[in-house]
Amino acid sequence: MITPHFFINALARNDISFFTGVPDSLLKNICAYITDNITPTINIIAANEGGAMGLAAGYHLATGKIPVVYMQNSGEGNIVNPLLSLTDKDVYNIPVLLLIGWRGEPGKYDEPQHVKQGKVTLSLLDTMGVKYAVLSDIEAEAETQITEACAYMLERKEAYALVVRKGIFDEYKPQLKEESSLALSRESAIGIVAGDIEDNAIIVSTTGMISRELFEYRTDNHQGHERDFLTVGSMGHASQIALGVALPQPNRRVYCFDGDGASIMHMGNMSIVGCMHPKNYVHVVFNNGAHDSVGGQPTVGLKIKLPQIAEAVGYAHVFSVSTELRLVDVMAKVKSLDGPIFVEVKVHKGARKNLGRPTTTPIENKEALMNFIKSRK
DSSP states (O other), rough: BBOOOHHHHHHHHTTTTOEEEOOOOGGGHHHHHHHHHHGGGGGGOSSSOOOOOOHHHHHHHOOOOOOOEEEGGHHHHHHHIIIIISSSSTTTTOOOEEEETTTOTTOOOOOHHHHHHHHHHHHHHHHHHEEEEESSHHHHHHHHHHHHHHHHHHHHHOOOOEOOOOOOOBBOSSSOOOOOOOOOBBHHHHHHHHHTTTTTOOOEEOOTHHHHHHHHHHHHTTTOTTEEEEOOSSTTHHHHHHHHHHHTTTOOOEEEEEEHHHHHHHTTHHHHHHHHHOTTTTEEEEEOOGGGGGEEEOOOOOTOOOHHHHHHOOOOOEEEOOHHHHHHHHHHHHTSSSSOOOEEOOSSSOTTTOOOOOSSOOOHHHHHHHHHHHHHH
16 A cells, blocks of 8 residues: 555655645545645645646646646546646646546446446546556555656656556545534434425435435435435536426426535536526535545535525525524425525534445436326326
């Protein structure tokens, strides 16, 4: 294994000290080390991976140095455009070191949303003309790979990727722990909202802990899962899936269960919801200021005013709650209001260690929901 301390020092020996990206579970130890030891001005957790590429390009323009962009391999989709139309040798010819967590690596079990991405991780880099190496778990070999990557980038001014398999980085426990004054847990908040929706209503839940906790809530209460669309991938797009369901189904409520990291990742989607004026749309954002599913790295969720943003882009009603009593009160009011409605629910970080995962496949989930829509008008 590689210790995060060794890896960051190896980068420093090659004059690399700027980091940006979106955290990944395979990179959580290195991301936690960076958060503890690198100042926030040179370690920026971006809204999405494409934005991180823009930050990295700007840093290179200002300093002439090589930046690092870290991500899960699902983030390759978000960097296709800036890689090919910004940093590519045929455009601005800007070097960037990509650190990519290889979820769904062929031959290793992973969740369904990672299987396809795992299969195409390396071939996608090949197609884009990005040279890469699969990072060794031997420190001396890894440092050689870093040195060779830096030599390549300095000579050719092109991007280079280090692809990280599961278990490469040694465990690192975060030293800087933020204390939260928020008493409400996300799991209990999800239960409050899901337990009081209309009989024919639908929930579209975002990827990660939120969908897992919604599934567990249904199971624990001996309920079916047919009214819930559990978005297992495509982070940041649950609000648009929900809008796509809501518009042709005006006589039923559609609830989007979103996270702060997911909603920030593609925040422009909120403007489309606001401007389409769906009266049956309720957008519930469970905001804990963290990427909880991939290690708890911080977002700016609790530093910005999400309800005011929603109001500014056209949501008809906005609320912000942080207690169980207030959430119950607001959800009762929501039933008598026309949407689009935005409800921010401030919750503390963390989830149960024994939290399960959905036992249905994505296709089974899709078919059950479509049958529910047909049968319950």
